[in-house]
Amino acid sequence: MVLDERKGMVLRAIVEDYVASAEPIGSRTLARTHNLGVSSATIRNEMADLEALGLLDKPHTSAGRVPSDRGYRLYVDRLMEPVGLAEHEFLQIQGLYLSRVREMEYLIAQTMRLLTNAGDFMTLAVGPELRRAVLMRIEAVAADEGRMALVLVTDYYVQHRMIELPDDLDPESLRRTLRDLSERLRGLTVEKINRSILELVARELSGRIYDELIQFLHDCLAPSEGERLHISGTSNFLSQPEFREADRIRAAVQLIEQESLLGDLLRGASGAGVQVRIGQENPMPSARDLSIVTIGIERGGEMFARFGLVAPKRMDYARALALAQRVWQALDEAIN
């Protein structure tokens, strides 16, 4: 049996109706609402064929059909009609990256706000791996008499911490030490520094305040911080009708709370550009009812940042893809 044009139309109609209604689609309803030019009985036959092809599922004997993972996949790859964004959305996304700000946290925050407000998605993001970041500068900015802000600048992160100086410390010598340290470490990746920094510092420096300094550097250089998973739009997500029942919403909340799982979900995708993973295509079983559209940003051939739009499998793929595509273009351009 082969997927002729009519079967495609039926599948497409089912996916789109189901996406809109969240209710299984029956043959009669479909015949009534769509002008397919055939009766419900014919549609029933087509549906039976689509089910045999593994493109539709039946929740139970008399409940109408629901797209299977493969059905969604076929829809996304071949049946879906791409949608455009509204003019103002298009421009809004462009405008987001026109500023001169070149800092990851800021770009991520902006992008997430945009994506979260643009649809019923939960948005995930991870920034570039901190261990790949290249140290540029460590500097101390005096605040007042007794306090000083340490600032660590890498190629796409800035970190700071304000500390209290002990009375017996000469600010000038601290500044000089930092300048030396800066010189010595500049151009190294965080990954590399991680090894040598402590030795270096231990060898050349001493005194109480340097405990704080080392602590600060250590904190800044700890990978966990830089790869922090950003999450927003959980209420978009949880307000989907699939989470009407207590068990479901509970499971969903648990999934959300497990940052590591969401991180895997997002990182499961590889490569640059926009990708879709549907249901069981996701690596972990707890995400088998979800789909995710990922945006991978590369830079110099390495993975740089990654965003994800998460929703039940019954997501609006056309819209998610349009958004993702546009954000990818704009962000990729801004960064490269």
Added chain:
Amino acid sequence: MVLDERKGMVLRAIVEDYVASAEPIGSRTLARTHNLGVSSATIRNEMADLEALGLLDKPHTSAGRVPSDRGYRLYVDRLMEPVGLAEHEFLQIQGLYLSRVREMEYLIAQTMRLLTNAGDFMTLAVGPELRRAVLMRIEAVAADEGRMALVLVTDYYVQHRMIELPDDLDPESLRRTLRDLSERLRGLTVEKINRSILELVARELSGRIYDELIQFLHDCLAPSEGERLHISGTSNFLSQPEFREADRIRAAVQLIEQESLLGDLLRGASGAGVQVRIGQENPMPSARDLSIVTIGIERGGEMFARFGLVAPKRMDYARALALAQRVWQALDEAIN
């Protein structure tokens, strides 16, 4: 009718059993589990009295009793036996503030981590109002050829943003401008700067890069940023049995997502030290089933920071208060 000692014991037993079990407490169970020396019938009479006094509620005719808001209040004020913290907790809290870090975001993050892991609470925090912060320094830290990190230091906040410099900008003149600006504005509160900064900058400075600079200053000085509400431990909160039903959990998620509501909840308390607000004592109706223990930190007679432990009314008040009290002591000492 007056609250004699036995009534107090009964109320206390009901509160504690209910806190532990989340199920309404019946007279027979109470007689069996607590050694009150009287029969269930007597307890029934006492319960009826307590209900008449407005200290107990009945969910329905045959469901056992549940403490009313006033019942909880009386329990907290007069019946509850204060508990101590475990030795290691006590020391852990102390240790948290021994470091020399004097930056609000850091202290808040540390404190929240502690509180969230210490019990089944959701933790809220707001830092000091940014508009009261006193500007210390604005400085530019060079990153590489074309980029620069702007750093703004106030007495308890540091903000930064990395921006790309236009080719035609002389980094030295930028640095000079910032130094001038710093000199002019140092010692002013953000609130005051907010008015004058734009005029000042507009009058003395010009050129494309200064748009970014002004934008950065504006962002830093926008009060919303500085008063950002920190939230953690939502899973502690949502895993409480009161949220077993879908509607409840849904409402709770919505409440959490509404940052402004949580902000009001937290800010509803006034004054320094540890306070408890129970159920309807909270200003907003959507929090009438919650209780919050707040920790208010003052500094120089002004409200500085505020933390909140949020849980269903059926919270473990003794533990929450012990934690809050200890954190308050330690933090107050560290800051003042």
Added chain:
DNA sequence: ACGTAGCACTCTTGTAAGCTGAGTGCTAAG
């Protein structure tokens, strides 16, 4: 050979009725 009408069958959902268990309130006796 394909499309359609009709019909029997299946299965979920919603509703009503009955039962059970936990708890209360009241009364009378100790």
Added chain:
DNA sequence: CTTAGCACTCAGCTTACAAGAGTGCTACGT
């Protein structure tokens, strides 16, 4: 003042039943 006993109440569970939606199959028409 306390307690035992008993009638009464009510949420929640179970069962039964009807309604509604949908399917699969068969027979018929083009």
